[in-house]
Amino acid sequence: MKIAIAGAGAMGCRFGYMLTKAGQDVVLIDEWPAHIEAIRTNGLQVVDGDTTDTLQIPIYRPEEVHEEVDVVIAFTKSMKLGEMLEKIKAIIHEDTKVVCLLNGLGHEYTMEKYVPRKNIIMGVTIWTAGINAPGVARLGGTGTVEIQAVEEASGRAIAEELVAVMNQAGLNASYSEDVLFSIWRKACVNGTMNATCAILDANIGEVFDTTTAEAVVDQIIHEFVEVAHHEGVKIDEAEMKNYVYTASNKVRAHYPSMHQDLMQNHRFTEIDYLNGFVAKRGLEYGIPTPYCAMITQLIHAKEQILKVQ
């Protein structure tokens, strides 16, 4: 299967590495010059525990790719998705499936502007990865992938083929009957931990140990659940709370990606695709979402105060 990974950050490198190792024909697409240069010169270095593997894998800037692919797996930052799809339209042909594995909400609306609905596959993954340096990805841990075709009549067969390909690569993939539920559930976890840790400049354990975290977290979950319901996604609020608090206990020392983006690296955050999406949709539906709105406003204020880029 000819696969393009659009966005070769930590997760893109992991998927590209595992799929290439399993015999697929993979190209990486990215815009980070030092990363591209390093992979072209030394191959992709993949660190997993004590071992480092080197993989020769083609990597291109979006402007450099022209050859049609069977599947594009999108792993950009949320705010870069549309721009990336626009730039790589030369490789997206009539039957090219585009799989969205980004964190966050509302990407299907962005995808629809560039890809016919029959070719859109939405997904979510709990694999993790990191970047140690340009050209050097860090694995560790295990995960799963769920995907589902937006239009099952036309897309399910190929999506299931992709599930098989991913499983040959050890990615623990499955075809989901309700991937939006999984996407919303993951976004809700991120929506409670990312913004609070970023704005309070603390890790998950520090935030969740405070006496007031529960009031904040519970209200954010409530707003996610209410808006999800209006989007046709049924989430049980009590189960969701249990899921969030259980998850928070397993990653107490972790600084979520939004803390890394905002506080550590002074980069734009993905808040508009988490709490910001809920607040925006809440406004449209007439559902009160004040906590999601306020924390989105505070995060954007902090971005500007820190002069992020």
Next chain:
Amino acid sequence: MKIAIAGAGAMGCRFGYMLTKAGQDVVLIDEWPAHIEAIRTNGLQVVDGDTTDTLQIPIYRPEEVHEEVDVVIAFTKSMKLGEMLEKIKAIIHEDTKVVCLLNGLGHEYTMEKYVPRKNIIMGVTIWTAGINAPGVARLGGTGTVEIQAVEEASGRAIAEELVAVMNQAGLNASYSEDVLFSIWRKACVNGTMNATCAILDANIGEVFDTTTAEAVVDQIIHEFVEVAHHEGVKIDEAEMKNYVYTASNKVRAHYPSMHQDLMQNHRFTEIDYLNGFVAKRGLEYGIPTPYCAMITQLIHAKEQILKVQ
């Protein structure tokens, strides 16, 4: 007039200094050992621009004062008011007037537990001051004081006497016909600037320059105005917004006291007497106050994360 200043921080020192210079019989009451020791050893040093004045003024710990006074002027931190009044009850006799010049809301309810309503005088001041070191107060700028007796029938005459005494000391005092309005207006200014600057770790100009500050500030003002209305205090929301934005432009480089307390000195904040008071009363009245509630919860979380004392 025999006056005790309960709480000899920056503002207590300013008032104590100005009233003593005008011939009043003033004692300071405070609990900061180094400050007490410095004033007893060297007198109170008062820095105003390029000049430093030294004033011999008695200063006591609350447990050390026993002699009845005519007036107590309370200048403690908000959360210390009740404790201070309890500790100095020996000097508060049947006719002793107690004047509250603290920032924040709801102090009249604390006062009532220790002082008969007929002796309570509520007030607000826009004088400022600082502490350079133990025993060293910093003046600068000018200000005004407004006071009003809670029970005018019994308290107005003495309150007006106190206004005259303060004016002899250059304090620009006036008897207010609606001091709660002035208290709420000042609290609303503080409620928009203090918590936002503290949680965003920025000065007023940096916060108010962001594109999202207005949405946060406007909603906080709305919540203050709604709750004030239920407390019998009429504030025009449009005028209040204009007042806040005008004020913010004059103090752009300033880090509000809550930023100093929380981020600079890792001390407990007065949030429960600003946004926290509005959120609590909002809950009681059934008025939605989500922004005041959330920012109070975030500030308390940050207090705990920073292990303030």
